[in-house]
Amino acid sequence: MKQIGVGLLGFGTVGAGVADGLQRNRKVMAQRLGVDVVLKQIADLDIATDRGVSVGQAVLTTDAMAVINDPEIQVVVELIGGTGIAKKLVLAALNAGKAVVTANKKLLAEYGEEIFGAAERNGVDIYFGASVGGGIPIIRVLREGLAGNEIQSIHGILNGTCNYILTRMENEGLPFGEVLDAAQKAGYAEVDPSLDIDGFDTAHKAIILASLAYGFHVPMEKVLVEGIRNLAGLDVQYAAEFGYRIKLLAVVKRDGDEVEVRVHPTLVPLTHMLASVSNVFNAAMVRGDLSGDTLYYGRGAGREPTASTVIGDIGDIARNLMAGKSRYRRGVGVANEGQLRMRAADDIVSRYYVRLMVHDKAGSLGVMTTILGQHGVSILAATQKAQPEEMENAGYVPVVILTHAAKGAEIDAALREICAAGVLKEEPVKLRMI
Amino acid sequence: MKQIGVGLLGFGTVGAGVADGLQRNRKVMAQRLGVDVVLKQIADLDIATDRGVSVGQAVLTTDAMAVINDPEIQVVVELIGGTGIAKKLVLAALNAGKAVVTANKKLLAEYGEEIFGAAERNGVDIYFGASVGGGIPIIRVLREGLAGNEIQSIHGILNGTCNYILTRMENEGLPFGEVLDAAQKAGYAEVDPSLDIDGFDTAHKAIILASLAYGFHVPMEKVLVEGIRNLAGLDVQYAAEFGYRIKLLAVVKRDGDEVEVRVHPTLVPLTHMLASVSNVFNAAMVRGDLSGDTLYYGRGAGREPTASTVIGDIGDIARNLMAGKSRYRRGVGVANEGQLRMRAADDIVSRYYVRLMVHDKAGSLGVMTTILGQHGVSILAATQKAQPEEMENAGYVPVVILTHAAKGAEIDAALREICAAGVLKEEPVKLRMI
Structure with a gap:
């Protein structure tokens, strides 16, 4: 059976999950894909710490460029995060003619045009399924399943930390600060939680979804962003009395030639499917002109759910490489720049x-x-x-x-x-x- | 831009929806896919009745074989249903080297091996996304998004008629017979509703999901099937008092070397996402070893949702044809025949x-x-x-x-x-x- 070689950049939580998943499910994937996907190399500055997954010592390296330039590696997986070294390495991999998988929403939301341009120029695939929704295949659905639809709207719960906090505020009647403290202690919130609770993580994801739905890059400064930091327990309680639950939603919506992209705490009726999404779970409801309302639900973060989507992307690229051709070089599906504009x-x-x-x-x-x-x-x-x-x-x-x-x-x-x-x-x- | 020609077999409700959608969203699809998908021919015995969609007179024909043999048509879409003429035409199209899209669950559940064998032999794609879940991309998710997972279980609400009846029985405290009558009058249930209410439609879909998850064909006689015909209002009421809602579920599950495939009315806790799926909506919860629980929700039937998925499949095939290679010839992903067995x-x-x-x-x-x-x-x-x-x-x-x-x-x-x-x-x- 033909082999496809995979190199990981970054051996943190998700990197360890991908390494584990690729090894554990190698046989079942080979049966499904008709090609053997092999983990060849993992680059990280720290190759000494035990990540709870056994990989051969020869697989580990501190030299990321060696992974990118390894002729046995056709797929480079970037799991470093951020927009510094990660950006440099993703561009280097694309320029070296390697297909790239990344889960880096910040990189795509801020430098998507540059990254996708490099993929296009080099004629290689770029997949980023895990950049939005962790284990939920929302990117795949927008790229493929709903390709025949005009996307009318997307409403998403895309940040597990916020949803966890909101769920506990409502269920236990606790104030925001107290739940945030507990979430930080439980490891559900970062020490500096601002990226999550002020809505910017959700906004990065909304930008990526909007680019897939409407075909143009939305700059962060045009996105209306309100977080949950100032949400009062009183309003959570009153909303419940009216039959609503407050969720931090990403809203992406088209009306004529105008597109809205916004993030804010939102009252959702209890009868709405999104109201049933609790704790760290994520979900996105997508309305297509043909499909009507569809919803995708699952774990939006975490080692194994994110690995699931990264490995699904690797599998797709393996199929593409077997067919001798890349499929997805662009982040955007439709080139609507100039035809659509952001609504004020x-x-x-x-x-x-x-x-x-x-x-x-x-x-x-x-x-x-x-x-x-x-x-x-x-x-x-x-x-x-x-x-x-x-x-x-x-x-x-x-x-x-x-x-x-x-x-x-x-x-x-x-x-x-x-x-x-x-x-x-x-x-x-x-x-x-x- | 390169063109891909599509021929429809069957101009009923879904056929009209596909014709309409292909024409209406032709431009946006071309932008997304990089290829122009053109509706070339529609074959039906009745080409006189107005279907509420305007197609050129030259597009309509009563000669299905002429569509299959048209050299300008690369993709044949079977929307006739049943296992008679539909089976003959699907096999003829595959043998003529045409890629096939079908929404025909009965055909695949009963003759899947033969159909997939013909696709394999001829090296052409067969897509069947709309055979399970209408507008919900559950087939795509199992084939691609979760390809890196061992599938641990699938729990699905896959029949809109039954879910509509169960929702009204619970909400209005009505007996089964009365709601069925109303559903028939409203067009939500067939004149002969037995395929739906006795669980066999759901079982056909469960068989297709099981084959994707576990890689072998499950014969209908090995599926435990109980419908909702004998469900008493009293039990719907008592279940509610205990905090449960009764849903007709398809359950597909693996435990060691044994696989369960069953369909029966099931008590679902009110806090479970599947309990929130009401009326004609469908949903499937899939648990993967990496992804954890994921759920897919939407309209399980109807002209436009089904057309959405059929057109998504056509789009995929168009991408495959552009790459000069078929991707999916088999219904099953893993060849586990002999390794897994059905649990008694x-x-x-x-x-x-x-x-x-x-x-x-x-x-x-x-x-x-x-x-x-x-x-x-x-x-x-x-x-x-x-x-x-x-x-x-x-x-x-x-x-x-x-x-x-x-x-x-x-x-x-x-x-x-x-x-x-x-x-x-x-x-x-x-x-x-x-």
Whole structure:
């Protein structure tokens, strides 16, 4: 049976998972693919630490360029992360005519054009299935399964750390800070959690999904990004009382010639499939013009789920190499640059959840609803909540308003005017609804 | 741009959807695939009826063989259904060297070996993504995305008619017959619904999934098949009270050298993702040794979702033809014939829900639990239910028992002995739990 040689760059958590999986399932893969995929070399600066997977000593090296230039290696797998050395090595591998697999979302979100350009120029495959959704084949689905669809929208829960925190906030009624502490202790959140909880990890993934769906690169500065750092337990509780669960969603959506790419905490109705996605699990709901709503669910991170997708990509490349031809050199599927444009945040239409801490005096509610109406924001539901214990007798009560669809500019103008009317104790809370 | 010609056999609901989708999204597909996919010919006995999609008159023909033999057509799409003329035409197309796309689960479940053999012999692609799960790319995921995994289990809701009936039975407390009538009137169930409600449609799909996961053909007579025809509203209600929802599941599972393939109504905990799949939607949960649990959800039938998957398959073949090589000639991924064997129904281990209509006299419950224990069946929970209105004063009460995992042979022997003990008014009801 013909062999395809694989070289890994990076022997961390995922690298060890890929090495283990390639060795453990080598036989079943060979039966499925008709080609023997062999792990030839692993490069890492640290080749002494035990990673819990047994590989021959000859397989380990500290010389990444030796792996890239090894004539027995046709597929180079980058699992270093970041945009420094990883970028250099990915470009070197592509320029050496090697097919590349990477799980590096930051690299693709920031330097996708350069990376894909190098793959194209060299006529080699680049696969990046594990860059979004870990063990969930969402990239594959967009590239292939739904290739015959106009993609109407994608709604994704793409960060396990945030989803874990939100699940515990809701289930146990805990405040954000306390759950974050626990998540850090349990290893579910980084020591510096900002990339996750401020939404940028999710935004990197949204950019990659948008490029696949709509064929052009979206720069990070055009993405509306709100994280969960400031989410109050009170709003999680009130959302639940209205029949909603708050999730950090990536939203990618087309409307005419405009595309929206945004990340924010979002109220999802309990009956929606995405509301059932809890703890560290991820999911993406994709609506195609033909397929209708489809959903993909699984573990969005972790050694083995990520390895599963990386190995699936390696398998695809092995099939391509057997056919003597690369299949995927581009990240983007459609070249729509210039035809589609990003919608400005002010023009994005959404339903809103608004919480206002209102002076408990006659007429306050009337003032607010009148102002909302004047700005074209119509009200779906409004409730004056019981006074939370800690603010008893403070003379303020929480009022929660769910709105019908309104433009960003409209709701913002209305809230500015409500603030100016002097009926509020603190800044209003504004969350989007799905 | 190079062209790939497509010929459709069958211009029914799905055929019209594929024709429409191919024309509507031709440009976006060309951009994504780098090849222009052109609908060349459609064969049907009836080319007069308006299908709500405009195709040139020259495209329509009553001569299926002319489509197969058209030198401008490289991909033949069979959407006739059944195992008569469809089988003949699929074999003719493969023997003429044409790649084939089919959505025909019955054909593959019954004659898969013959069809895949012909594709192999002729060195041409055969794709069948829409044969299981309609718009859900479950076949693609098993063939490609999870290719690096040992598949540990698949649990699927694969029949929209049954899921619609079960959803309404639970939500509205209606009996099976009444919902079936309504479903037939609404067009969600066939005039002869037996293929759906007796579980055989689901079993055909389970056979195809099993062949992809485990690499051998499972004959229908070795599949344990129970439908939902005899499901009582009372059990739907009791299951809900215990926190479960009843779904018709296809279960495909490996344990050592043994494989289980079965279809039956199953109690699924409300917290399980599959419990959230309602109405006509389908979903499959696949557990891989690396990926862990993953789930795929969407519309399992209908004109456009099915067309979405058929067109995705056509797109893949177009990519393959551009590379000058076929990729998928076999239905099965692994040749495990002889290494794996089917597990006998008696040896299948499951948790059970048992409802017994018991003589309302002292000692009855003791008799039953003793007998269960003697057969190695241990009890997780047991409740004596209030007497349903219609059997008031009849001297019988429903007792519901949830068991721990037990072998099929053990639970059956225990229930036989309980029947013989003369404490029951009617045959026991036995349902499996996930």
